[in-house]
Amino acid sequence: MIEKDILWHSSAHLLAHAVKELYPKTKLGIGPSIETGFYYDFDFEHKLTPENLNKIEKKMAELAAKNYPITKETLSKKDAVKLFKERGEDYKVELINELPDKEVTVYHQDSFVDLCRGPHVKSTGLMKAFKLTSIAGAYWRGDEKRPMLQRIYGVSFESKAQLDDFLEKLKEAAKRDHRVLGKELDIYSITDEWGAGLPLWHPNGGLLRHVIESYWKDLHLEEGYSLITTPHMAKLDLWETSGHWDFYRENMYSPMEIEGADYEIKPMNCPGHMLIYKSKTRSYRDLPIRWAELGTVYRYERSGVLHGLLRVRGFTQDDAHIFCSTEQLNDEILAILKLAIRILKTFGFNEYDIYLSTRPKKYVGSLDNWERATNALKKALEDLMLDYQEDPGEGVFYGPKIDIKIKDALGRAWQCSTIQVDFNLPERFEIQYMGKDNKEHRPIMIHRAIMGSLERFIGCLIEHYAGAFPLWLSPVQATILPIADRHNDYGLEVEKQLKEAGLRVSSDLRSQSVNKKIRDGQKQKIPYMLIIGDEEVEKKVLSIRDRQGKDIRNVKVDSLKKGILKLVNKKSLDLELNASV
């Protein structure tokens, strides 16, 4: 079997080959393999249309069928520049000139030639099944200021069956899309009437948030945090002090004037926390201070980047700031990371990517502090034996950070958790504490969010579970389905009993067939459907069908109640009721 990325990379060449055959004036950009296929960037004379894709696909098939051998050639940089200049490939020339080596390699197939490190499949005939999936604009070398090229995405496989399988999986993944499920499950909506990127939370979404927020608050109180609240807007002066007005303005909304003073809607919660810190003299005995806030912030996001709940303009961060001494830094970071992993695990996220971002070129704070903080982050990751990737120079100017990213249904990664050491704000706000030595010291500040934002986190949750939330999170945990109208009274009685136990229960009293009611309950992904007919009324029991299709008969209301409560209380991720039920 051919390695996927080699096959895909060769397919990108085949795509470029076909494009050059059909549109000889096209200039080539780059064409790598990616996680889910390949792409190639082109500078076309004309706009591409989806119909062009069919034509290109056909040409690719034709070229593949000819089974041209793919051959490698090593050229001096000079010769390579000459070769691509003659062919009018300005972008390739630019790339060659920037390569550090004296020699470069090119690959040939028929008349087509491309600058490339390789490796490639031996001949074009090895690419048997491919599909060009989409067209998109992409800036040359990812730079907004440079020309926009037209990018063609595709996938390819060694057989038609594999391709079909892949396309089928894509279709399945699309069904998990939180924007589709968010509507179907009546969780949230985003409407132009209110504004782009500003979600409205419907009752089911409101309930989800309530459960998550309660869990989060209780857990933070247990873990030594205090809960604080800061308002949605603050004077512009404050954002000047914090530096946001200088460094973050392009993400902030325009100020509004109130009685002669300018106010800003907050894009961050930190300045408020700084002011609370400054509200009185702090002692070393107070440290570490851990303040948490479910703080709603508003950031200007360019219209093209908005994406359901995963990228919005107003969102609630599960924010917290820790003020500590240098000596406490290691322990605090370790505790935060532990808490983050614990919370993610509770929600069923066991797979994520962790990044450690280190000092960038532009930075504030002393090298000493940077090193200490970076080591503290690293040590915490190692203590917990977490796999991570280092992103050198990718830290924020004010400190190093750990980011945790969760993937959506289509494999796109979204940053949720972030742990950032901040050397900047303590300076700017001149915060301090009195040390044991009776001298003033500047605390270290850690900024952290674990779910990141409730919006994004819930979006990820919806996709992770394809809408079938764990019992403890399900907006409706059980629904009562009487078979005929004469069973309604008993149904309502059961509903009342379960509700009294604190469970979220509904009843479907419509004069509908039980099949219909089950179908609807199933579509709403309600964990348990409680079916009541003559037998159940008579014996004062229930028949339980869980959403996985499992059927248990003759269950007493009381034991069901206990069984569900037990699962809810331990935030179980599965629906298996205890055997005694």
Added chain:
RNA sequence: GCCGGUGUAGCUCAAUGGCAGAGCAGCCGCCUUGUAAGCGGCAGGUUGUAGGUUCGACUCCUAUCGCCGGCUCCA
């Protein structure tokens, strides 16, 4: 913001320059049902918005807004 696509009923989609339609959901009625759709009826629309072309526009053109896929940027 940029490139491309797209916008018809709450949802999914028809109608290609000539009377805006279907299924589901909703409402009303009948049926009284045993583990994924019982039957019938009713109602539902300034075709995203604003202009324009035309005897006539859902359909063609312009602008604008939203949405979708990318790019850049980010929790």
